[in-house]
Amino acid sequence: MTPERYAALAALAGEWLLEHRDMPVPVGERSGCEQRGVYIAVDVQGRACYAGKTRPQLRPAAALAGRVRQHQTEPSKRAEWAAYWALPLRSDTPPWAVDRLEVDVCARLGLPLRNRRWRARAARGG
């Protein structure tokens, strides 16, 4: 991930983007006060290895940081993820727009949307 790539992805969010945050945020740290958004997890070399979304019903502040933290229960992710890039979205972003941004980001970065097979193999050292 680079700031240029981030800018291209942020453009996909269009009117729904809450704030431009073109920097990696270490796992475990908050990136701001958003209620929904899309995040891109990167490894220590800065390579994107996962993208996901969050749009929780309860709408906590810093939803992205919370979602990334949830992933840390999985050993493979804990070992691999070093930081994440945040695409925070406005709180009134409709669910379909959040879903679509996630699909767009995954497709553009060449990441599988749900399938974890690649990463699992990477973790095995294959």
Add this chain to the structure above:
Amino acid sequence: MPTHPNAPASAGAPDAIPDVVEPTSTDPAGRFASLRHPHDPAGPAPAADRAGEDIVEPIPVTADGRLVVAPASSADRAVRHMRHLTEDGLNLPDDSLIRLAQSVVEPGLLTRAVLAPQRTEYGWIYQLHARAWITMLNVAVANDRLVARAVYAADPGYSAAAGGNLAAVALPSSDPAAARLVFDDDLERILDAADRNFAGVLANNPQQVGARLIERPLTVVVQVVVAPDGTLVAHELATVDGNSRLSSGLAELHLQPEWLPARLRRNRVTDRVTPSLLMNLDLAERRELTRRMAHWATTRLAQPPRTGPARAVAADHKERDRAARTLNALTAPVEVIVGFRDDDPARYGNERFASAVRSLLVRMNVAVTAFDDGARNAVQAEEVALGLHAEGLIDDTERDILIGRSDVSAAMAAKGLDPTLADLRFAYIAWQLTRTDGNRNRVIRTKLHERRLLLKHREPLVVELGLRSYSATWPEGERGPIRRALDSGCLWQRLVERPWGVESIATDDDVDVLAEYALEQRATGGYAASLLGVLGMVALVMSGHLLAPGAAAERLVGGEAVDRTDVGSIVSKLLDLDWGVWLLRNAIKASRAGAPIAWIDDHGEPDDRGWTPAQFDAQLRLAVHRRSLRPVVGNPADELRQGWTEVTSAIVRARDSFEAYEELRHEHAATNRLLWVEVEGAIANLDYLTDSIKYIAERPRGDR
């Protein structure tokens, strides 16, 4: 089912009798044993004489095997006997009894006739069993099988002069004093309806009559047509059930034009028997025609077969075949409805006779294919309307609006509704059939034979009766998409949960006010929202702007997910949204003005984007799914973005599949290499993709 004290064991309800001739040659219930002659082995020449040829043989139906029209005087004793059956339930005036007695093959047998009671939901119907000349019968005028396809006077655009389409005749009423059905429609229209009914069943449901007899009894009722001044202009024994068999029989008869009275030979095709031809003959003329037919066929068959040149033999066979077919088709067992006893005669008198006869038909045809869903729903819908009326839940005017066979202008005006607005009648029907006060639910449930009443049970009734307001504007052949859209489900739960009603919403201002109220009452789902919803639904569906849910809609919006629920559910969701209410409001106004229905902008103003109705439907379903007005198609940036996401996702999926394949090889310890011919196609595609994508992409400087 209650049992009549006098019911003979064999006179059970003919439930679900299929309208086809069974391959048995005897009556299954054995009710006509006395009228039938067992097949006489010494009778006609055995078919083996003409081995290899498909020759029809006449099947004897009388005790002596002869088929002649009895003199009119021999019917007198039968009439005298039948007069004595009045106490048992027979209720027909003398003119009908004389017609009946002169229509049967062996009037002598009628002197021993007894009545067979048959249970209906309104009371007991009494029938006489006999064998009749089919030329003395006629097909039903009220074309119940075609009832969903007819054109109705309830359409404000209906004109009696417009030919070409099947006009629905008014429903028959009950004769106040006798077991007869009374039509007070125009005789020409009735003749036309009977002929079309005849042609329709011949085309859709032909029966094997001619080579065989009509084996199952036809159910017949006396039917009269009365002119506006009260004079009786036609008197018929018409089938309630068995139109297909009777029509197939009539079509088999051999007719020579010189057998007809001279007045009928002018200006019309007279080489085949049609219902209108028969109705144009009086009783004596019809008997004479029958006599000539029977005489010709019998005489022709009595001649020895020809020998000689092959062509002459073939022609002879053909004519003998024709004669035998005529004889076989000429008579049919009938169950004539001759009386009716209502369960509550003090209250209803003879009023429910017509409904009782009809209920017999609906029950008989439970399993018949040609009685299609539309027709059955239509008959049931009319029965529901008549049932509600019989229970006093709706008055005469309301019943007329619902049924819509006659001009409803006066009835609509009496309810304060503008009769030129077809959508108001549709809404009125939807309202009447979604009301739950009084005993309505019980009446509808009973009529439909359902234990529970769900929206899906009410919907077909509303569709069938409602579409009658559009039957001339949209003939059946052209309203397929409309019907499919409505059939997908055109009501929503709130219509039955909250009371609502129909007001005179006649002008654009009225529509605006209605929409304002609908917005105000949105939280409570009040009166106005329901009426606006039904009117808006009608406007959108009738103009093709709201279609049945299907996959096509998603294709029209670039593969985005859309709301694929039925039209009723789409409308109920629109009612929850500000812009949805505005869109319905605009649709009602545009549709009434005959203008194209436009999309709306964020302020609720019409915003015509030049979409086809199908595109409108797709955008509407997309907007309902997203609860947002932002369109997708027509926004090039959005479409391009969507397209590229599809390409890149497909590449990700391709890689994913390859990884899965590699794992599979690993699991099966496959170490052999693939043949180049197996992989070169994939490699060519990948090379093409790599080159093409690089070509359309701009690489950052220094990254080459």
